[in-house]
Amino acid sequence: NAGVTQTPKFRILKIGQSMTLQCTQDMNHNYMYWYRQDPGMGLKLIYYSVGAGITDKGEVPNGYNVSRSTTEDFPLRLELAAPSQTSVYFCASRPPSQEANQPQHFGDGTRLSIL
Amino acid sequence: GDSVTQMEGPVTLSEEAFLTINCTYTATGYPSLFWYVQYPGEGLQLLLKATKADDKGSNKGFEATYRKETTSFHLEKGSVQVSDSAVYFCALKAGANNLFFGTGTRLTVIP
Numbered sequence: 155n156a157g158v159t160q161t162p163k164f165r166i167l168k169i170g171q172s173m174t175l176q177c178t179q180d181m182n183h184n185y186m187y188w189y190r191q192d193p194g195m196g197l198k199l200i201y202y203s204v205g206a207g208i209t210d211k212g213e214v215p216n217g218y219n220v221s222r223s224t225t226e227d228f229p230l231r232l233e234l235a236a237p238s239q240t241s242v243y244f245c246a247s248r249p250p251s252q253e254a255n256q257p258q259h260f261g262d263g264t265r266l267s268i269l
Numbered sequence: 270g271d272s273v274t275q276m277e278g279p280v281t282l283s284e285e286a287f288l289t290i291n292c293t294y295t296a297t298g299y300p301s302l303f304w305y306v307q308y309p310g311e312g313l314q315l316l317l318k319a320t321k322a323d324d325k326g327s328n329k330g331f332e333a334t335y336r337k338e339t340t341s342f343h344l345e346k347g348s349v350q351v352s353d354s355a356v357y358f359c360a361l362k363a364g365a366n367n368l369f370f371g372t373g374t375r376l377t378v379i380p
Contacts, residue, residue: 158312194372194373195372195373196273196275196358196360196369196370196371196372196373197313197358197368197370198370199368244312244313246312246313257303257315257318258313258315258368260312260313260314261312262310262311262312263311263312
């Protein structure tokens with residue numbers, strides 16, 4: 155199994171450009187998450203999804219959009235890139251379970267720079 | 270609100286030294302607590318977890334005990350190795366669908 159796969163690994167954008175960060179998982183996990191990790195900071199939740207067709211805002215959703223048309227894919231879109239969105243982005247997933255403490259599985263991250 | 274306060278780094282130790290990384294939390298209810306590790310260039314991996322008071326999570330020689338009375342979940346290892354060099358994150362989950370992460374502690378182990 156590949157687990158959680160993020161593409162691209164690195165990207166440089168100009169201010170005002172748009173792009174989509176891709177995330178796919180092959181573990182049939184219902185729950186998926188997008189985080190950003192700024193230097194010296196912990197991860198902040200941007201958006202999450204509890205299943206196909208359902209998305210919810212996290213702690214820092216402004217400037218981002220998501221969709222969840224399939225169980226496998228959870229793309230994150232930046233419509234108008236701003237320097238404040240320079241960060242490392244992590245996608246994560248976890249299985250459905252009565253035990254809500256199942257660990258999240260993380261992708262390797264996408265390093266995004268906005269210049 | 271729920272939050273995690275983690276010992277600031279960076280921490281530099283010699284091989285075979287004893288490691289402690291402090292983590293305290295604030296939460297309503299009864300959270301589950303986690304330690305994640307991030308090796309260079311990789312995503313986060315679960316290191317260990319504890320779901321109720323007095324539970325001890327352990328993995329790869331690392332241990333952490335869920336202390337409700339002191340709201341702490343300190344990470345310890347008796348003898349660190351160079352391969353333990355990474356960033357360690359304490360995290361809390363209190364019934365919602367997300368994790369609250371600490372700021373991370375960078376550990377460097379030198380031979």
